[in-house]
Amino acid sequence: MMLLEDDLIREVNCKNKNKAIICYRELFNDFKKYDFGNGCCFKSIKNHLICLNCILYKNACTNSACKKSVYEKRNSFIKEIEKRTSLEQLYSLGEEIIIFYMNIINSRYVYTKHPIINAALAYIHNHINEDLTLEKVAEEIHVSKSHLSNLFPKYIGYSFSYYISKVKVDKSKLLLKNTSLSLLDIAFECGFNSQSYFCYTFKKVEGITPKQYRTKIQ
Numbered sequence: 517m518m519l520l521e522d523d524l525i526r527e528v529n530c531k532n533k534n535k536a537i538i539c540y541r542e543l544f545n546d547f548k549k550y551d552f553g554n555g556c557c558f559k560s561i562k563n564h565l566i567c568l569n570c571i572l573y574k575n576a577c578t579n580s581a582c583k584k585s586v587y588e589k590r591n592s593f594i595k596e597i598e599k600r601t602s603l604e605q606l607y608s609l610g611e612e613i614i615i616f617y618m619n620i621i622n623s624r625y626v627y628t629k630h631p632i633i634n635a636a637l638a639y640i641h642n643h644i645n646e647d648l649t650l651e652k653v654a655e656e657i658h659v660s661k662s663h664l665s666n667l668f669p670k671y672i673g674y675s676f677s678y679y680i681s682k683v684k685v686d687k688s689k690l691l692l693k694n695t696s697l698s699l700l701d702i703a704f705e706c707g708f709n710s711q712s713y714f715c716y717t718f719k720k721v722e723g724i725t726p727k728q729y730r731t732k733i734q
Contacts, residue, residue, distance in 0.1 A: 520546065521568070525575050528618050530690045531641070540614055543568070544607055562597050565610055569593045572617040586620055632659055633671045644683055645707045650676050684708065685721045692730045699726055 520543045527536035547561045573590040593613050600606045628634055635657040640648060653676075654661040668676045684706045691702045703714035718726045 521571060524568075524614070525571070526694045528572065528575065528614065529621065530694065531618065531621070531644070531687060533615065533618060536614055536618065537611060540610055544610060548603070558603070561603070561606055562600070565597050565606060565613075566594055568610070569597070569613050572613060576617045576620045589616065628671045630667060630671050632657065632664065633667055636664060636668075637672075640680065640683060644687055645705060647707055647709060648680050681717050682721055685718050688714065688718060688726065689722075689729065692726055693733050702726070 520539055524536055524539040524543060527539055543564075544561075547564045548557065569590060573586065576586060593609070593616075596609055597606065600609060628637070636653055639653055639656050650661045650665055654664045657664075665676055668674065668679060672679055674682065688702050688706045691697055691705060695702075697705065699714065700711045703711045706714065708714035708717065715725055715727075718724075718729070722729060724732070
């Protein structure tokens with residue numbers, strides 16, 4: 517079970533929502549195996565979910581600024597777990613917990629004082645594995661591409677294109693560090709259309725190739 521928890525944390529940190537939910541589903545099915553009769557199984561699942569909530573909280577605090585509101589939300593989740601009366605309710609709450617902590621980790625990237633930029637950043641981070649263009653993001657948040665392009669340097673400090681490259685490279689660094697995926701798989705996972713373009717962009721942002729980075733951190 518510890519391996520599944522490790523997998524879940526890795527997917528949360530890599531911002532892979534779908535894979536994180538798959539890991540959680542496997543974990544939850546494992547929780548259900550601990551049936552000791554007399555309702556002990558249900559209580560055991562609650563205890564496991566409380567532990568998972570605390571693990572995700574600690575991980576979120578390690579990866580981003582831990583604010584009082586996050587601590588209070590952790591405690592709120594514990595109370596909500598105790599209130600649940602069915603396996604379906606517990607499972608649904610577990611998904612909510614995972615998504616909350618994943619958003620906490622992402623939040624250091626997605627807040628500025630400008631609502632248009634916030635909307636753009638939210639879309640970018642939710643679709644980072646896609647081929648993102650200025651035209652596409654501007655269309656999705658209903659602003660002109662020229663206006664969005666002008667706002668980025670002012671509120672982010674980078675051009676739109678460089679920011680996209682940086683975010684994709686940041687995600688690839690997590691995958692290089694925490695997985696054994698090939699460079700080609702990582703390239704596609706991060707929305708690059710080829711391994712060569714991934715390597716070119718990575719070196720442009722980091723100053724070294726992905727292979728050199730993986731060797732360095734190992």
